Amino acid sequence: xxxxxxxxxxxxxxxxxxxxxxxxxxxxxxxxxxxxxxxxxxxxxxxxxxxxxxxxxxxxxxxxxxxxxxxxxxxxxxxxxxxxxxxxxxxxxxxxxxxxxxxxxxxxxxxxxxxxxxxxxxxxxxxxxxxxxxxxxxxxxxxxxxxxxxxxxxxxxxxx
Amino acid sequence: xxxxxxxxxxxxxxxxxxxxxxxxxxxxxxxxxxxxxxxxxxxxxxxxxxxxxxxxxxxxxxxxxxxxxxxxxxxxxxxxxxxxxxxxxxxxxxxxxxxxxxxxxxxxxxxxxxxxxxxxxxxxxxxxxxxxxxxxxxxxxxxxxxxxxxxxxxxxxxxxxxxxxxxxxxxxxxxxxxxxxxxxxxxxxxxxxxxxxxxxxxxxxxxxxxxxxxxxxxxx
Amino acid sequence: xxxxxxxxxxxxxxxxxxxxxxxxxxxxxxxxxxxxxxxxxxxxxxxxxxxxxxxxxxxxxxxxxxxxxxxxxxxxxxxxxxxxxxxxxxxxxxxxxxxxxxxxxxxxxxxxxxxxxxxxxxxxxx
Numbered sequence: 288x289x290x291x292x293x294x295x296x297x298x299x300x301x302x303x304x305x306x307x308x309x310x311x312x313x314x315x316x317x318x319x320x321x322x323x324x325x326x327x328x329x330x331x332x333x334x335x336x337x338x339x340x341x342x343x344x345x346x347x348x349x350x351x352x353x354x355x356x357x358x359x360x361x362x363x364x365x366x367x368x369x370x371x372x373x374x375x376x377x378x379x380x381x382x383x384x385x386x387x388x389x390x391x392x393x394x395x396x397x398x399x400x401x402x403x404x405x406x407x408x409x410x411x412x413x414x415x416x417x418x419x420x421x422x423x424x425x426x427x428x429x430x431x432x433x434x435x436x437x438x439x440x441x442x443x444x445x446x447x
Numbered sequence: 448x449x450x451x452x453x454x455x456x457x458x459x460x461x462x463x464x465x466x467x468x469x470x471x472x473x474x475x476x477x478x479x480x481x482x483x484x485x486x487x488x489x490x491x492x493x494x495x496x497x498x499x500x501x502x503x504x505x506x507x508x509x510x511x512x513x514x515x516x517x518x519x520x521x522x523x524x525x526x527x528x529x530x531x532x533x534x535x536x537x538x539x540x541x542x543x544x545x546x547x548x549x550x551x552x553x554x555x556x557x558x559x560x561x562x563x564x565x566x567x568x569x570x571x572x573x574x575x576x577x578x579x580x581x582x583x584x585x586x587x588x589x590x591x592x593x594x595x596x597x598x599x600x601x602x603x604x605x606x607x608x609x610x611x612x613x614x615x616x617x618x619x620x621x622x623x624x625x626x627x628x629x630x631x632x633x634x635x636x637x638x639x640x641x642x643x644x645x646x647x648x649x650x651x652x653x654x655x656x657x658x659x660x661x662x663x664x665x666x667x
Numbered sequence: 668x669x670x671x672x673x674x675x676x677x678x679x680x681x682x683x684x685x686x687x688x689x690x691x692x693x694x695x696x697x698x699x700x701x702x703x704x705x706x707x708x709x710x711x712x713x714x715x716x717x718x719x720x721x722x723x724x725x726x727x728x729x730x731x732x733x734x735x736x737x738x739x740x741x742x743x744x745x746x747x748x749x750x751x752x753x754x755x756x757x758x759x760x761x762x763x764x765x766x767x768x769x770x771x772x773x774x775x776x777x778x779x780x781x782x783x784x785x786x787x788x789x790x791x792x793x
Contacts, residue, residue, distance in 0.1 A: 399627075419515065466685070501710075516770065644764035
């Protein structure tokens with residue numbers, strides 16, 4: 288799947304980093320403001336989807352490849368599970384630590400909740416980006432991957 | 448007449464009309480755009496009813512669903528124009544569904560503040576307060592710290608989370624505190640379901656192996 | 668049938684519309700649209716259950732603490748129910764993943780049979 292026109296590429300170059308930054312903000316401040324791991328993860332996935340759509344999959348493989356998406360997905364799930372198992376140090380599965388709870392309203396508060404938010408954000412973002420990449424990379428049986436960019440993908444004027 | 452209730456009914460009517468258009472129209476692109484409109488109306492309903500986390504999540508999830516659905520239909524031409532089954536099947540389905548709606552309508556309109564033991568809109572169970580042992584869901588109130596168990600408290604567990612959540616989780620966002628501290632095991636289940644769906648999508652979309660038979664199934 | 672129970676009935680009608688789309692439509696994309704409508708209807712019903720109107724003047728408050736800790740008591744009296752919001756957050760993201768899986772299946776179906784029409788798919792052998 289090829290890229291899109293020059294205007295789209297330039298706008299993406301300016302904007303995609305800010306979208307990812309916004310997603311990271313929503314994930315990290317999930318215990319203080321609306322948002323949390325799931326919303327922030329989906330925003331991170333959409334920043335990566337924007338890069339893939341605008342520049343084509345050949346270029347975006349250098350930024351974040353499909354293998355990296357799968358590894359991040361599994362790593363996020365493992366970290367979340369480890370946070371749960373570490374709750375046994377405080378008495379129960381997924382128990383929060385009473386002495387790690389800081390003051391309300393600061394970034395470093397609420398025990399294990401920010402760590403869980405981060406793990407969930409990485410997991411959901413990488414997973415959804417991986418699914419989109421798998422959908423975009425799918426080729427029909429017997430169809431060779433052509434060298435010229437495939438602009439027909441999102442060209443709605445071609446439809447009658 | 449409460450203006451919020453009027454606005455809510457208008458938005459619900461918009462969602463009903465939008466979803467009817469989405470499933471009856473012949474053009475697949477229009478159908479997907481109508482689904483986007485229904486999702487947008489749902490987003491506004493979430494904002495009106497006091498749920499900003501849900502509004503953020505619904506907006507970005509809506510975008511991803513639209514992109515994925517557009518990806519499917521824009522590269523594949525489908526020349527079959529018959530999109531519904533025979534008249535007898537459709538008619539009987541409509542009859543059964545209309546019967547279901549009438550049943551629910553009758554149950555909800557029983558006198559005495561609403562049938563099906565549902566409380567009227569805007570008056571949840573946590574408005575009442577009573578002893579801790581009568582809290583719903585039934586059982587001992589796990590959400591309440593032991594030193595408060597003898598006080599009068601709201602009768603549903605959402606109220607107990609609101610009242611005692613800050614001192615137990617120290618999270619300013621009560622919804623995140625519920626998701627990742629009180630109900631973290633359910634969030635682990637959710638992470639598992641998302642993981643399985645993603646792996647299932649990978650397994651379905653794997654690169655096809657060698658040809659099993661010499662001719663293709665469909666003439667290309 | 669008071670006006671206070673109408674939102675629940677309309678949410679149920681939305682669910683019934685989605686169910687009709689799944690059962691009576693032949694195009695696989697219309698079936699996916701029906702499933703998405705059912706997801707919306709379920710989330711809508713859950714958020715309607717959790718709303719709380721205040722007895723006096725004023726609007727109910729979002730369950731997020733934005734002031735000092737002493738505001739927590741006032742928040743417990745005036746906020747909407749946070750438990751259905753946690754349930755719906757789970758449900759929205761799971762709905763997205765399941766929709767992506769269904770779209771992957773639809774792509775595979777088109778690749779195998781060349782059509783989205785389930786009537787013709789059933790008749791082809793292979």
